[in-house]
Amino acid sequence: QEDTPIARFLRYLQFNTAHPNPNYADPISFLISQANAIGLQARTLEFTLSKPLLLLTWPGSNPSLPSVLFNSHLDSVPAEPSKWIYPPFSATLAPDGKIYARGAQDDKCIAMQYLEAIRNLKANGFTPLRTVHISYVPDEEIGGFDGSAKFTGSKEFEDLNVGFVLDEGQASTGDEFRVFYADRTPWELKIKATGDPGHGSRLYDNGAMENLMKSVEVITKFRESQFDIVKSGEAMNSEVISVNPVYLKAGIPSPTGFVMNMQPSEGEAGFDLRLPPTADPDLIKKRIAEEWAPARRNMTYEVIEKGPIRDYLDCPLMTLTNDSNPWWPVFKQAIEAAGGKLSRPEILASTTDARFMRQRGIPTFGFSPMTNTPILLHDHNEFLKDTVYLRGIEVYESVISSLSSFKGESY
Ligand SMILES: CSCC[C@H](NC=O)C(=O)O
Numbered sequence: 001q002e003d004t005p006i007a008r009f010l011r012y013l014q015f016n017t018a019h020p021n022p023n024y025a026d027p028i029s030f031l032i033s034q035a036n037a038i039g040l041q042a043r044t045l046e047f048t049l050s051k052p053l054l055l056l057t058w059p060g061s062n063p064s065l066p067s068v069l070f071n072s073h074l075d076s077v078p079a080e081p082s083k084w085i086y087p088p089f090s091a092t093l094a095p096d097g098k099i100y101a102r103g104a105q106d107d108k109c110i111a112m113q114y115l116e117a118i119r120n121l122k123a124n125g126f127t128p129l130r131t132v133h134i135s136y137v138p139d140e141e142i143g144g145f146d147g148s149a150k151f152t153g154s155k156e157f158e159d160l161n162v163g164f165v166l167d168e169g170q171a172s173t174g175d176e177f178r179v180f181y182a183d184r185t186p187w188e189l190k191i192k193a194t195g196d197p198g199h200g201s202r203l204y205d206n207g208a209m210e211n212l213m214k215s216v217e218v219i220t221k222f223r224e225s226q227f228d229i230v231k232s233g234e235a236m237n238s239e240v241i242s243v244n245p246v247y248l249k250a251g252i253p254s255p256t257g258f259v260m261n262m263q264p265s266e267g268e269a270g271f272d273l274r275l276p277p278t279a280d281p282d283l284i285k286k287r288i289a290e291e292w293a294p295a296r297r298n299m300t301y302e303v304i305e306k307g308p309i310r311d312y313l314d315c316p317l318m319t320l321t322n323d324s325n326p327w328w329p330v331f332k333q334a335i336e337a338a339g340g341k342l343s344r345p346e347i348l349a350s351t352t353d354a355r356f357m358r359q360r361g362i363p364t365f366g367f368s369p370m371t372n373t374p375i376l377l378h379d380h381n382e383f384l385k386d387t388v389y390l391r392g393i394e395v396y397e398s399v400i401s402s403l404s405s406f407k408g409e410s411y
């Protein structure tokens with residue numbers, strides 16, 4: 001079998017790591033064999049049964065300095081094979097150089113690029129000043145609560161003395177690399193309406209469906225007001241509050257579908273809500289209680305906050321992108337040294353494990369070196385071009401060598 005960077009990437013892509021039953025054991029064995037070949041220390045940690053985490057280490061010449069951590073997640077979202085031109089876990093390299101696989105962009109590319117970059121740096125005789133760690137964590141796609149959340153809260157993590165983290169980002173459709181300094185916080189919102197049941201022919205006030213639909217209308221208006229801000233160009237998608245309906249549940253089931261001449265006494269709707277770090281969570285809660293699911297309309301609701309909103313010092317979960325963050329210029333210059341350019345730093349529309357590192361006060365950027373690439377994470381026919389993948393390795397050679405050489409004593 002071939003042993004080239006592309007062949008190794010394809011092998012890593014072939015493990016079926018899709019939820020709800022991701023294979024964690026085999027990719028970890030593979031990564032350990034890679035680590036052994038490169039000469040990195042490896043250890044597995046298991047904070048949750050059957051959800052192992054792999055930690056690789058390249059010791060620095062001054063291990064007392066805070067270390068740098070490169071994170072990626074092992075798991076993937078599911079794929080619908082019938083909608084793909086190649087099977088999602090075949091990792092097919094098409095004649096035009098596109099590598100098709102679930103996880104090609106999200107985020108198995110960075111997982112292997114970290115290793116390839118270190119392999120090359122070692123071959124060139126580079127030794128890091130700071131210790132470099134690479135973590136491969138489970139369960140990011142389902143919130144990371146059994147993975148990164150437990151890891152970053154552990155004694156093992158504290159002992160790593162991490163000073164700076166790079167985690168996954170997103171593809172860029174243009175020539176510039178994207179960098180993310182914050183994630184939005186996800187909330188799950190379920191609203192329930194009750195009302196008098198009645199004959200399907202009757203017109204009366206305060207039915208459950210009327211109450212529920214009124215709420216859906218109010219929430220839709222709010223959604224439009226936020227979307228308008230985006231459409232007018234005043235803000236980016238990830239800078240506003242998104243609220244998207246994800247399910248509607250009502251009606252009285254019958255063997256042929258639903259009973260059609262009865263107005264039901266209850267109904268329910270679910271929403272995916274995302275809050276940028278600048279949003280005031282209390283204001284949204286107030287809005288939910290008073291406008292979206294008010295008791296006066298016989299509504300109740302449940303909000304499940306799927307992650308932290310502020311760090312341990314009660315600050316918003318954001319990493320600074322100016323010179324008051326000493327890692328920022330180091331990172332930026334490393335990209336430039338590799339012949340790249342960063343676009344304006346962004347908030348990520350979705351969520352990653354970076355939030356758990358930021359919660360500890362550790363400066364963390366989301367970054368995946370993919371330019372001129374359509375954004376296909378969680379989509380059908382996710383692919384990454386071989387040339388883009390290989391260029392990413394060079395970018396990480398610059399990034400890993402610069403960050404691990406950074407002398408700033410107190411960081
Ligand atoms: C509810 S936490 C889920 C985390 C997930 N992360 C990647 O897609 C997301 O939906 O953003």
Ligand SMILES: [Zn+2]
Binds near residue numbers: 106107140168352
């Ligand atoms: Zn991801």
Ligand SMILES: [Zn+2]
Binds near residue numbers: 077141
């Ligand atoms: Zn994802």
